[in-house]
Amino acid sequence: MVDISWGIPSIVYGTFAFSIMLYFGLRMSLLLGIITVAALIIPIMIRSMDEVFKTVPNELMEAGLSLGSTFSDVAFKIYLKQCIPGVITAIMLAFGRAIGDAAAVLFTTGFTDNIPTSLHQPAATLPLSIFFQLSSPIEAVQNRAYASAVVLMIIIIIVSVLGRYISKRMNHNKI
Amino acid sequence: MENVKIEVENFNLHIKNQHILKNINCCIPEKKITVIMGYSGCGKTTLLKSMNRLTDLYNKVAITGNIYLNNKNIYDKDIEITELRRKMGLMSQRPSSLPMSIFNNVAYGLKISGRKKKISMGLRIEHYLKQVNLWDEVKDRLHEPANSLSIGQQQRLCLARGLAVDPELILADEPTSALDPISSAAIENKFMDLKNSYTIVVVTHTLRQAQRIADNIIFMNAGEIIEQSNAKDFFTNPKHELSQKFISGILA
Ligand SMILES: Nc1ncnc2c1ncn2[C@@H]1O[C@H](COP(=O)(O)OP(=O)(O)OP(=O)(O)O)[C@@H](O)[C@H]1O
Ligand SMILES: [Mg+2]
Numbered sequence: 445m446v447d448i449s450w451g452i453p454s455i456v457y458g459t460f461a462f463s464i465m466l467y468f469g470l471r472m473s474l475l476l477g478i479i480t481v482a483a484l485i486i487p488i489m490i491r492s493m494d495e496v497f498k499t500v501p502n503e504l505m506e507a508g509l510s511l512g513s514t515f516s517d518v519a520f521k522i523y524l525k526q527c528i529p530g531v532i533t534a535i536m537l538a539f540g541r542a543i544g545d546a547a548a549v550l551f552t553t554g555f556t557d558n559i560p561t562s563l564h565q566p567a568a569t570l571p572l573s574i575f576f577q578l579s580s581p582i583e584a585v586q587n588r589a590y591a592s593a594v595v596l597m598i599i600i601i602i603v604s605v606l607g608r609y610i611s612k613r614m615n616h617n618k619i
Numbered sequence: 620m621e622n623v624k625i626e627v628e629n630f631n632l633h634i635k636n637q638h639i640l641k642n643i644n645c646c647i648p649e650k651k652i653t654v655i656m657g658y659s660g661c662g663k664t665t666l667l668k669s670m671n672r673l674t675d676l677y678n679k680v681a682i683t684g685n686i687y688l689n690n691k692n693i694y695d696k697d698i699e700i701t702e703l704r705r706k707m708g709l710m711s712q713r714p715s716s717l718p719m720s721i722f723n724n725v726a727y728g729l730k731i732s733g734r735k736k737k738i739s740m741g742l743r744i745e746h747y748l749k750q751v752n753l754w755d756e757v758k759d760r761l762h763e764p765a766n767s768l769s770i771g772q773q774q775r776l777c778l779a780r781g782l783a784v785d786p787e788l789i790l791a792d793e794p795t796s797a798l799d800p801i802s803s804a805a806i807e808n809k810f811m812d813l814k815n816s817y818t819i820v821v822v823t824h825t826l827r828q829a830q831r832i833a834d835n836i837i838f839m840n841a842g843e844i845i846e847q848s849n850a851k852d853f854f855t856n857p858k859h860e861l862s863q864k865f866i867s868g869i870l871a
Contacts, residue, residue: 503715506673507777511784512705512731521727526718617718617764 446494449487455547457484462551475563477553484548485538492537496530497523526618529611536607540600546571570596622649623690624788624818625670630684632662632669634677639665641842643684647788647835652810652819654829654850656865657839663822664712666839667790670820671707672700705731708786712793712822714773716765717780721757724765724776728783747783751775752805771797778806788818795828807832826866830854838862 461480470476500523508518524531546569554566555576568576570592577589625647632640640662647653655663668674670686672693685692693703717724725744729735734743744761748754753775757768765776774797781789789810795803810819810832823829829836833850838859846859857863 501715502676503711503713504717505676506668506711507715507717509676509701510671510673510704510707510709510711511728511780512701514701522717617720618766 446487446490450491453547454484454545455550458548458551461548465552471564472552472554472566473564474553474560474567477549477567477569478563480548480552481542481545484545485542488538488541489534492534493527493531496527496534499530500526525614529615529618532607532611532614536604539603543596543599544571546575570599621651623647624649624688625820626687626690627666627670628685628687630669630686631682632665632674633681635679639842640669643844645837645844645847647818647820649818650814650816651834652814652821652832653835653837654833655820655822655837655839656824656826656829657845658865659824661839662842663839664792667709667792667820667822670790671704671709673704673709675700705784706787707790708781708784708788708817709790710774710777710781710792710794712796714770714777714797716768716773716776719765720762721765721768721776722761724780725783728780732783732785743783747779748776750782750809751779752802752809753779769797771799771802774798775802775806782813786817788820789813790820792822793824794821795823795825803828838865 457480461476461483465472465476504522504526505518508522509515513521549569549572553569553572555568555572556566557568558565560567573592574589574596577585577592580586580589623646627643627645630640630643631638643666655666657663665674669682670688670693674680674682682694685694687693688703688706691698717727719727722744725747726740728747729740729743734740745754745758748757753772756772757776760767765773768776774794778791778794791810795806798806807828810821813819814834821828821832830850833853836846836848836850836853837844838846838853838861840861846853846857846862848858853862854866857866
């Protein structure tokens with residue numbers, strides 16, 4: 445189930461969410477976009493974190509329990525230490541997919557030239573800005589598209605460098 | 620008359636359809652060293668894990684019979700499993716250091732036994748690392764990750780961590796399998812020391828080690844206990860044919 449939902453193209457998520465919105469008579473808004481994108485990346489997170497936790501050797505659980513730790517102590521004090529680098533990687537993977545995704549938010553968040561002031565207004569995501577602004581005939585607007593692209597790239601670079609740094613810092617205790 | 624710390628009574632353990640432990644009956648006397656020996660795969664580790672109920676983690680395991688710790692059945696419903704495991708102090712066959720520094724590995728054990736005071740922590744950790752003959756090797760690198768230690772060093776670290784929990788029993792599954800003769804001897808001496816205050820069960824493949832430290836021997840084969848007697852009788856006058864073979868086989 446999780447594996448199948450990972451394979452679904454994001455446009456399918458977008459249109460599916462859109463048809464539900466039509467059914468309830470909802471208008472495009474930031475909130476609905478957030479929900480759709482969350483639905484899109486949750487399977488990615490589940491799958492990749494599951495893989496991370498699977499790599500933990502069984503003995504670690506046995507060692508923790510035989511010291512007299514409770515199950516939750518082993519989970520939070522031992523497993524988490526072991527898994528944090530992998531968990532960060534999983535989050536980054538999902539973040540990368542979410543921030544660059546245009547199709548899922550096309551019908552759900554909509555597009556606007558204004559900065560939204562509430563969750564119920566439509567909003568412009570960076571990929572969609574690039575798409576719409578680039579197709580505008582006015583050169584000044586086109587230039588804004590390039591600016592959006594740079595901003596998007598910078599965000600992605602910062603997040604991945606930061607993620608790498610943190611997971612490296614945490615990695616050295618891993619067994 | 621010696622006190623019985625653990626009594627195993629008509630104990631059977633199946634995993635899937637395999638009969639792993641077959642009608643085990645044995646006693647572990649208090650403040651003595653009991654050595655379990657037997658060919659690889661005969662169920663020694665499984666027997667130890669049954670004693671602290673780590674076998675609960677296995678899939679498709681079926682258990683019949685009883686194990687008593689201080690005359691209390693550990694398979695009773697009202698037993699506190701974490702408390703039981705804390706008392707049991709099992710060191711597993713393969714050392715598994717926790718994903719933290721050397722210092723924190725031992726500190727983890729101390730914290731479980733409720734000794735959390737920061738001031739005395741360092742001293743206590745030094746004490747336990749000295750007990751297992753590891754202090755001199757690690758005293759300058761206490762805050763390095765435990766996985767940077769060699770297997771033999773990790774084995775001693777795990778023992779130190781286990782002791783730091785302050786258990787009533789020590790169940791050591793081949794505690795010296797990765798150690799050189801000097802470190803092994805240090806651990807053996809440690810056990811001889813500790814048996815004044817702890818009950819100790821050791822699994823070993825080294826016959827000489829058994830001869831040196833054992834008060835009692837339990838000899839297993841293919842999931843059954845073949846012979847259990849005090850060490851002297853076992854080595855000088857083994858009753859069962861298989862035990863005779865085992866002793867002469869290794870000595871030869
Ligand atoms: N989790 C498990 N699932 C299935 N079979 C198991 C499991 N654990 C142990 N066994 C089986 O139980 C038997 C006894 O294993 P055990 O680990 O107790 O042997 P051992 O006497 O400790 O051997 P060694 O001296 O090699 O450590 C073996 O045949 C093993 O294959
Ligand atoms: Mg074993």
